[in-house]
Amino acid sequence: MGKILKEVALGVIPITIIMTVLQFAVVKLDITLYINFLTSNIFVILGIALFLFGVNTAFIPMGSDIGSSLIQKGKLSVVFIFSFAIGFAVTLPEPAVQTIITQIITISPNMSRYLLLYVTAFSVGLFILLAFLMFIFRWQFKYVVTIGYSLFFILLLLAPPAYKSMAIDIGTLTTGSLTVPFFLALGLGISAVSAKDEKSQSSYGVLVLASLGPILAILLLGVILG
Numbered sequence: 001m002g003k004i005l006k007e008v009a010l011g012v013i014p015i016t017i018i019m020t021v022l023q024f025a026v027v028k029l030d031i032t033l034y035i036n037f038l039t040s041n042i043f044v045i046l047g048i049a050l051f052l053f054g055v056n057t058a059f060i061p062m063g064s065d066i067g068s069s070l071i072q073k074g075k076l077s078v079v080f081i082f083s084f085a086i087g088f089a090v091t092l093p094e095p096a097v098q099t100i101i102t103q104i105i106t107i108s109p110n111m112s113r114y115l116l117l118y119v120t121a122f123s124v125g126l127f128i129l130l131a132f133l134m135f136i137f138r139w140q141f142k143y144v145v146t147i148g149y150s151l152f153f154i155l156l157l158l159a160p161p162a163y164k165s166m167a168i169d170i171g172t173l174t175t176g177s178l179t180v181p182f183f184l185a186l187g188l189g190i191s192a193v194s195a196k197d198e199k200s201q202s203s204y205g206v207l208v209l210a211s212l213g214p215i216l217a218i219l220l221l222g223v224i225l226g
Contacts, residue, residue, distance in 0.1 A: 001053055004052050005045065005049045008045050060184075064185040066189060079136065084128065088124065090182055100170055108162070127210055127212060148216065151216055163221065171215030
């Protein structure tokens with residue numbers, strides 16, 4: 001825990017120094033706001049450190065064990081159900097996704113919050129399932145990504161302008177602080193069991209698909225809704 005606190009503090013201190021220089025040399029905001037900023041840094045350091053401690057202690061090992069266990073079961077129906085459910089369930093509470101959708105609704109009140117949220121979570125679940133299939137059947141990653149991004153460019157031409165930027169923002173934020181460690185661990189567990197050689201044992205493709213899925217889904221939603 002001490003090591004994690006030190007690493008987080010080293011990450012926050014440079015930002016604090018820059019903000020301090022700006023405060024007294026350029027911006028000169030109300031001193032109360034600046035003091036609140038300094039105080040909040042303590043809570044930020046403690047909060048992130050506790051989060052990372054929890055992730056490293058149980059979240060990552062659990063994700064890795066789940067991934068390898070699902071593959072070892074050998075039943076495709078079980079893999080299909082749980083890979084989709086995991087992707088869907090982990091995305092729903094993702095803070096970054098919740099934040100960006102809240103901002104979108106603030107700017108565009110006509111948008112349905114729950115529609116955007118569930119379409120995003122559904123697409124992540126679907127593409128996590130695709131990642132599982134890619135590992136199980138040893139599909140070439142470059143072909144899967146090529147097809148995915150070909151669809152992306154086609155939908156980008158067809159979707160309304162508002163949905164284009166929305167899709168990219170939501171897609172990039174599905175790989176946030178909660179989903180990244182879990183999906184990486186999940187992919188690591190899958191590939192460790194299913195890969196034939198050490199070279200192919202990479203879990204990073206899972207994040208690409210987890211990000212690509214919502215982009216395609218939101219663009220498609222834009223094409224459908226017009």
